[in-house]
Amino acid sequence: MQLVTGTLLHCLPKSPVQLEHSPETTLLIDDHGRIEAKGSLADLQKQHPKAPVIDYKDRLLVPGFLDTHIHFPQMDMIGAMAPSLLPWLEKYTFPTEMGFRGRSDLMLKAAHQFVDELLANGTTLACVYSSSNHDVTDLLFEVFAQRGLRGIIGKTSMNRHAPAPLLVPLADDISQQKALLQRWHGFDQRLALALTPRFAPSCTPDLMHALGELHAEYPDTYIQTHYAENVGELLWIKELFPEARDYLEVYESFQLLGPRTILAHGIHVEEDAMQRLAQTQTIISHCPTSNLFLGSGLFAWRKMEEHGVPIVLGTDVGAGTSFSLWQTMNEAYKVAALRGTPLQPVDLLAAATWKAAQALGLTDVGSLEVGYQADFQVINIRARPLLERRVKSASSAAEVLAALIHLADDRCVESVWVNGKQLRSS
Template identity: 45%
Template sequence: MPSTRKAYRAAILHSIADPAVVGIEASYQYFEDGLLVTENGRISALGHATELLASLPADIEVVHHKDALITPGFIDTHIHLPQTGMVGAYGEQLLDWLNTYTFPCESQFADKAHAEEVAGIFIKELLRNGTTTALVFGSVHPQSVDAFFEQAQKLDLRMIAGKVMMDRNAPDYLTDTAESSYEQSKALIERWHGKGRLHYAVTPRFAPTSTPEQLTLAGQLLSEYPDLYMQTHISENLQEIEWVKELFPERKGYLDVYDHYQLLGERSVFAHGVHLCDDECARLAETGSAVAFCPTSNFFLGSGLFNLPMAEKHNLNVGLGTDVGAGTSFSLLHTLNEAYKVMQLQGARLSPFKSLYLATLGGARALRLEDRIGTLQPGTDADFLVLDYHATPLLSYRLQQANNIAETLFVLMTLGDDRTVLQTYAAGNLVHQR
């Protein structure tokens, strides 16, 4: 068999630890003239080009990018496949937005052909924006998840998705039942979980749209398949929190609803968490659960500002989420631009190296996949990006003024978008070329 070994030469940067824990300087590796070697879908070597080139066989292909930065692929820990067609829907906050725009849009996924069409657009947008792994909400229809996984499998992507479970407080045309959601989820788990690089997530939409019976069965699925994921929403909007109190008066708070039904754990990711308190952050951290920080959608729906310093205080795992369609961009670079502003509004700073961590290794840790993705360490999956320093005239000019990698990285995150992503690789295969 011919070798699949390839080498890529460029400036190379990746996170190796959380800057909030080890300090900025110990949190990353940077090679001004670096070499990344891949073989059979994995990274086999990483280091300074001058040191590694001599060790390579003479016939290996070396792709040289002189004005670019190689980073790990981005990881989106919260996004909705069925909301692709309603990005930028005007003028509502969360609960009205769901009823006015989201539910009608999601109803179209009863049609498998529609689900397949949107899944194709959705995956192309992810890859065009440099996202190589995403934690994805389907619709209530099992075929939405089938359509997504079928297309992700063809490209050998590492993706996680689940069918929404929703048996109350939604239109009749979009609800399942506790039992049907359990049976349909179980069938999808058997069909897709662990197939190639695909994983399944048990997906109750949020506490108000699930009965206690449905939440009980969601917890049962997690106990039956211990390596499953669980994704849902929490504490995004003040009205939503009051609604949860009305629906579950016996519980001491929003998080306690999920805790009671055994939904917290090392592969559980809770989107938003804008209005979490100290005790809830501590409980999430204690159980190994994670939060998806979604600044773009939190701004768009007027939900509030996520308190990242409080999460850091409790060593709570935090990933980054675009939350399309309330989020208005598939780009995690754009999302980091917004995250920086969220911190500024709270009198805190978000360093470019913490930003890189959130978009890569932080997301991998939130998903318990840091041994596979999120870094460029040898042995991990060859999921990586080539970011173009000359993607736009303004970016090119601005980067000429940058004095170090910290400034370069920050400019990429404030001026960058999908155009910045020159190439996206998944499992060593080129899956997007600008």
């Protein structure tokens, strides 16, 4: 048992989602890392006089972020400029990913640095694409297990349309997926395997079929892939799959959609496909810093939402330019504004925390309510004097949150907790 005090700022787990801003509030965290009670320090101390107290005073306690789309190898190529997705993949991404193979001190250091960056930015769960290499993916899982944050991690499957060193033949890919599945899927409550066909052009139909079958055999694995990011990609899909009525049907036909599938981007999508996404409760990970960087397009948040598609947020490093979900939220705000359909601060926080967890089937993550996991970040607004000044002039909880969305960054993250344990303190 321990007591942690601060100012809570989080989404209450209800629909429609509600923001709670609650100063001088104490969380009682039980020995399983769960929030057992919430209230005043004096009251909780009376009931649990022996529990140690950590008093963060006026610091904000915000749920840890869920980054639902990020590429481990691509941290080495943030800001690699190219005219659009396909030339960017060829010129920078594939050569970078070729270096991410095997077990070595270099790869171990890279995995730790990747985790350092996630935690520095308040991310407590990440959906990660490793490279197509088994050993480096295994190593990444190991580092996540050791460091204690949550990870839905996948070895990227690709068997065509990339340089030979990145391609893994179907039979090898499936046996490597099975090895990762046996070792890491559900290793503890924090880790899960995502089957990760890079995107349809990188995988032959029989590879996608085999991955769909593997998911049917192990239905609690996740699936993650890219979808309808870029106009050039759409034309290529038409060439490769002339029989499919649209891009979504390619994934549909291999049983790759459903409530455990995360499709990154989903920008160029017809209403009919939005309906099918909603029917299958397939999750769309909106990655605005990436979409703006590659000029991919402006995501139709409100329209997707009206259809009932679950929307979550991803940084998509390294086409994405930041590990920060604050930065991701503020770019998502601007993208929606450009479409003439502005978002509220609570919509953005929910998509980075509680709604993301709900979409992923994690019913006790993403809020600071009783019964939830004690996964949170401690935010010190004084780390940025401009943010402190702006927060002081805010007249509501929504305005405080808006100030954070537009001004907070890794300088403000003082500490990060997952499952009741402090994983990082600055």
